[in-house]
Amino acid sequence: MHNIGKREFILALAKGAFHSLFSLFVIFSSIWLCMALWVQEPFGWLVSRIIIGFWVAFALSVLGIYATQHFFSRSKDVVLYIIFFAFSLVWYFSIPAKQDREWNPEVARILNYERQGDWITLHNVRNFAWNEDGTYQERWETRQIDLNQISGINIITSYWMGPQIAHTLVSFDFKNSKPLTFSIEIRKEKDEEFSAIGGFFRKYEVSLVAADEKDIIYTRSNVRNEQVYFFPINMKAAEMKALFEEYLEQADQLSQEPKWYNTLTSNCTTLVFDMVQAISKHELPVDYRLLASGYLPNYLYDLGALQHHWDIKTWYNKAHVNPRTDQFNQFKYQSSENYSKLIRLGLPQSQPELAP
Numbered sequence: 001m002h003n004i005g006k007r008e009f010i011l012a013l014a015k016g017a018f019h020s021l022f023s024l025f026v027i028f029s030s031i032w033l034c035m036a037l038w039v040q041e042p043f044g045w046l047v048s049r050i051i052i053g054f055w056v057a058f059a060l061s062v063l064g065i066y067a068t069q070h071f072f073s074r075s076k077d078v079v080l081y082i083i084f085f086a087f088s089l090v091w092y093f094s095i096p097a098k099q100d101r102e103w104n105p106e107v108a109r110i111l112n113y114e115r116q117g118d119w120i121t122l123h124n125v126r127n128f129a130w131n132e133d134g135t136y137q138e139r140w141e142t143r144q145i146d147l148n149q150i151s152g153i154n155i156i157t158s159y160w161m162g163p164q165i166a167h168t169l170v171s172f173d174f175k176n177s178k179p180l181t182f183s184i185e186i187r188k189e190k191d192e193e194f195s196a197i198g199g200f201f202r203k204y205e206v207s208l209v210a211a212d213e214k215d216i217i218y219t220r221s222n223v224r225n226e227q228v229y230f231f232p233i234n235m236k237a238a239e240m241k242a243l244f245e246e247y248l249e250q251a252d253q254l255s256q257e258p259k260w261y262n263t264l265t266s267n268c269t270t271l272v273f274d275m276v277q278a279i280s281k282h283e284l285p286v287d288y289r290l291l292a293s294g295y296l297p298n299y300l301y302d303l304g305a306l307q308h309h310w311d312i313k314t315w316y317n318k319a320h321v322n323p324r325t326d327q328f329n330q331f332k333y334q335s336s337e338n339y340s341k342l343i344r345l346g347l348p349q350s351q352p353e354l355a356p
Helices: 006-040 045-063 074-093 218-223 237-256 270-279 293-303 312-319 336-342
Strands: 112-116 119-126 140-146 150-159 166-174 180-187 205-211 227-233
Touching: 006 045, 006 074, 045 074, 112 237, 150 237, 150 293, 166 237, 166 293, 205 237, 227 293, 227 312, 237 270, 293 312
Parallel strands: 119 205
Antiparallel strands: 112 119, 119 140, 150 166, 150 227, 166 180, 180 205
16 A cells, blocks of 8 residues: 655645645635626626526636536646636625715705704604505605704614514604604615625615604604614713714715625624724624624613513513504504603603693
């Protein structure tokens, strides 16, 4: 029997490990590129799919799967694969986010503001009047905010795809004016549908919406029948003010330069976490519940951001908006003020009376 030396054994092991790693690279890079081509369709529907088919055949040839005959030679095919994939990265990361598309009316306007000390004048605050069938009357408002009058902050989670995934909104209470809700959303074009896969591949820009609660929460609880939960958060006055200013900074950035939404890294929850992290004096722990955003209230409970006089199960029961608002359409006064009071009933804060 031939005895292999130690040096030859190490070289063979290294070569095998390199081949294994390169094979994994080919598999995952091909999946990524094919998905990017499928979503972006840079050459139109038909040609893009022909390119996908060619790329799959080429990748299988490089791997030696199904196609044992190389296109040119093993070494040339590997070099060509790396070159073509490098060009695809240049193409993908040069796709520009834009401001000038035909936008869905819900995200058509960009939030902007003027500031004089702690007085903020917000322009393009959304306050649509929604009908039960999902239609609406467009209303955009200008509101004046005194940052020193912020009296509370609330996290709203709206479940639209099972218990693991929720859309996250942040609502600010004021002593002298109506609450205001911020929502980081995809900026859909007209007649464009949401795709979680598309959100990974630069299909949507980011939109920052400032809206009345009767608009942006009501649409979810009463029009779309999503399951909505409203959680008042423990936060110091200075931190609430700083978080509001972080939203203003986001508005500045998006008005100057559009950004891509990413389902994993730049979504409605991770961007809020980044803003809270920016104002926090302590490093917040990174947690899987920031990605599985449906469990965000559990994360907040563990941090002490939710009061501990209730356990988390009780919190979910108390915070559930839908049972309180399902008869809102029967109210005589279906005002913003009444809706905001209704979704706060039974929660640990002041309880103003509803209008009859």
